[in-house]
Amino acid sequence: MISTQSFKKFKPLIFLAIIFPSLLWSYQFINGSLGVNPIEKLMDNMGKMALRLIVLTLFISSLSEFKNFRFFIEIRRMIGLFAFFYVSCHFLTYIVLDHFFDITFIFKDIIKRPFITFGFLSFVLLIPLVLTSPKKILKKIGYKVWKKIHYLIYSAAILSSVHFYMLVRANKIEPAIYIFLILVLLIYRLYYKIILPRLVR
Amino acid sequence: MKIFSSEITPYKHYINRRKFIKSSLAAGLVLGTSTTIQANHSSNQNIYANQVDENDSLNSFEEITTYNNFYEFGMGKTDPSENSSNFNPKPWSINLEGLINNPQVLDLENLLQKIAIEDRVYRLRCVEAWSMVIPWQGFPLSELIKIADPLSSAKFIQFVTVFRPDEMPGQKRRLLPWPYVEGLRMDEAMHPLTILSTGLYGHDLLNQSGAPLRLVVPWKYGFKSIKSISSIRFVDKQPEATWSMLAPSEYGFYSNVNNFVDHPRWSQGTERRIGEFKRRKTLMFNGYEEEVSHLYSGMDLRKYY
Numbered sequence: 001m002i003s004t005q006s007f008k009k010f011k012p013l014i015f016l017a018i019i020f021p022s023l024l025w026s027y028q029f030i031n032g033s034l035g036v037n038p039i040e041k042l043m044d045n046m047g048k049m050a051l052r053l054i055v056l057t058l059f060i061s062s063l064s065e066f067k068n069f070r071f072f073i074e075i076r077r078m079i080g081l082f083a084f085f086y087v088s089c090h091f092l093t094y095i096v097l098d099h100f101f102d103i104t105f106i107f108k109d110i111i112k113r114p115f116i117t118f119g120f121l122s123f124v125l126l127i128p129l130v131l132t133s134p135k136k137i138l139k140k141i142g143y144k145v146w147k148k149i150h151y152l153i154y155s156a157a158i159l160s161s162v163h164f165y166m167l168v169r170a171n172k173i174e175p176a177i178y179i180f181l182i183l184v185l186l187i188y189r190l191y192y193k194i195i196l197p198r199l200v201r
Numbered sequence: 202m203k204i205f206s207s208e209i210t211p212y213k214h215y216i217n218r219r220k221f222i223k224s225s226l227a228a229g230l231v232l233g234t235s236t237t238i239q240a241n242h243s244s245n246q247n248i249y250a251n252q253v254d255e256n257d258s259l260n261s262f263e264e265i266t267t268y269n270n271f272y273e274f275g276m277g278k279t280d281p282s283e284n285s286s287n288f289n290p291k292p293w294s295i296n297l298e299g300l301i302n303n304p305q306v307l308d309l310e311n312l313l314q315k316i317a318i319e320d321r322v323y324r325l326r327c328v329e330a331w332s333m334v335i336p337w338q339g340f341p342l343s344e345l346i347k348i349a350d351p352l353s354s355a356k357f358i359q360f361v362t363v364f365r366p367d368e369m370p371g372q373k374r375r376l377l378p379w380p381y382v383e384g385l386r387m388d389e390a391m392h393p394l395t396i397l398s399t400g401l402y403g404h405d406l407l408n409q410s411g412a413p414l415r416l417v418v419p420w421k422y423g424f425k426s427i428k429s430i431s432s433i434r435f436v437d438k439q440p441e442a443t444w445s446m447l448a449p450s451e452y453g454f455y456s457n458v459n460n461f462v463d464h465p466r467w468s469q470g471t472e473r474r475i476g477e478f479k480r481r482k483t484l485m486f487n488g489y490e491e492e493v494s495h496l497y498s499g500m501d502l503r504k505y506y
Contacts, residue, residue, distance in 0.1 A: 035279065036268035036475055037331060100479055105468070113465060167466060169329075170447075171276045171376050 007071040014075055018082045021049055022089060043093040050086035051164060051178055053079055054157045058185045065192075077133055080153070084126050087160075091123055115166035122159035125152045154189075157182045249336040252322035254488070259322070260333040262402045264475050269409045270327065271428055272376050273362065273369040280371070281409035288368045290406075290413035290429070299435035300355035303348060309413055313399065316340045321396055323419035325426070326458045326487045330467040333475050337417055339398035343391045351387070351435045359384045359440035360416060363431035377443055383427040384440040384454065385418065388496055394419055394489060397430070420486040420493045422456045453506035457497070458487035462506040
């Protein structure tokens, strides 16, 4: 069994591994080696990475409840913050590179196109999680309130996976896998946290 | 400009047939001269210069042939260029069938002996809000329609892409209902802008571009320009078209480039020209309004999108 303490040593490595793709893609973008439509590619890559990290945090939450995997909780916050980092890169690519600060257009786009509405809402819902991520704030507001706020991750996860699902034209297998995983993790959590305690009582 | 010499396998006599067309089309599209110019098979962009509209510049051969939507070879934009090497477009035959006086199986090589190949520089606007400017070689679809000699009851034409799952890996999966089909109304098909293309930049079409024969309808979204055509059917009713069958609320039968009809996924008001940073305004009928709008006079294009 890996102890939390020894797992901490891997944190810098995990940090590097997760930040690496964003650096690579930025380099490729500048370098002109991100294909013929680099803006689209950059936006897609950042978005997919964000969604994978969101699913990963959910997975870590459920997995770390098991004794043998408790150490995973050590990296949950980092993964969560990285998910927001990638969501921000994705959104910034859309604002700056795709639409070059055409704010009126972007505003209309968010309202008009459901898939963009969903993506935007997901981004907004992640903000309170980021703001309450420092340990100081957790202590200030108390674990119960903190936990309630952080359940927003499930709404954000569903919204962003549906955002992806609606965007894809034909082969919807990849986004469907994310939706499926998120639902499984959500149902598992609901069962253990809400339904089971009531049954036992 | 890279020339993929290994892939240049011109049709016989192509060089002799190929000449710039004497413009019978509206000015602005083809500002051609009447000179017959010997073709050269380089990708020298200058030879197309007099056909490129003022605000456009040609996309490179590499851009045109590495960024494709051709689900028969996979869903990603680079899949068609990466997964199409097993496709064999020669020899090729086309079934002409349906309401015509001359149903037949046409051998493409034979057909091309008889038909003059022209240069056409067209904008291509994808429904996904990106666009390119492409120097095609081909011939008006109307020439083939004349050979088929349709009955007066033939009101529409349906085109069918070849079905060869062994050579087209995308067809092994049910990404779309195969084979891909598309359609045009007879007057759209007869329009002088509508061509069947056999090449671009002076090469035969590469497999990822729809070798050996594809439709090009420049005022419609790119998915109407069906690739690797194996059958052409003349019918009396509006035929099925793959995308409009799959999602009728998103893709209409007509699918004219129309900045006033929005798509749930993509704004059709602007587009990204491949190779450019800032988006451009999308032009009605992709800038071919003058030439084609009469086809739709009296039609509510919001309803018939």
